[in-house]
Amino acid sequence: MISSSYFINVVRFTLLVLVQVLVFNRLNFFGFINPMVYILFLYWYPIKENRxxxxxxxxxLGFFIDFFSDTMAIHAASTVTIAYLRPAIMRFVFGVNYEFQSFRLGNATKAQQITFLALLIIVHHMVFFALEIFSLANILLILKKVLAIGLSTLVLCLLFSSLFSVRKE
Structure with missing residues (x-):
């Protein structure tokens, strides 16, 4: 039997790739803001699974986004970087609680969840735009894009997260 967690992850993966490619890659707020909501897959992925x-x-995930966006492995490099750094980011945000077997992201405070998501987005965008622009002479442009696109990504990810989360009563 296929476990429900496996099925949910496959559906999330597929839907986030489709939404990113078909909707958000075509949006350009203010001419350059293009949110990257596919990062939610890395945020929602179960914590204690095989690394x-x-x-x-x-x-x-990054490869499929790159394939449909024609961006030559920049998304893949960015997603692999935050996947590799995720345990360190979780230790930083959640502290000792992260080490326990019973830890769940849903049990953390809202501030911790937002901080964790924001750090994932910042690291992703720093790697992405540093590779895209590939020039330290344009560091202000890199920081501008990280701030503007990161903020729009964070807002949309929080919106999607609140829309598709299971409500506790």
Missing amino acids: AVFIGLSFL
Whole structure:
């Protein structure tokens, strides 16, 4: 039998790639703001799963976005970077709580969840735009894009996260 967690991850992966490619890659707010909501897959992926599989799935996620966006492995490099750094970011945000087997992202405070998502987005965007622009002479442009696109990505990811999360009563 296929577990429900496996099925949910496949559906999330597929839907986030389709939404990113068909909707958000075509949007350009103010001429340059293009939100990257596919990062939610890396945020929602189960914490205690096999790390090698997670990094492999992150590469595939970035590869599919690159394939449809024609961006030559920039998304793949960015997603693999945040997949590799995710345990360190989680230790930074959640502290000792992250080490326990019973830890769940849904049990963390809202501030911790937002901080975790924001750090994932910042690291992703720093790697992405540094590779895209590939010039330290344009560091202000890189920071402008990280700030503007990162903020729009964070807002949309929080919106999607609140829309598709299971409500506790």
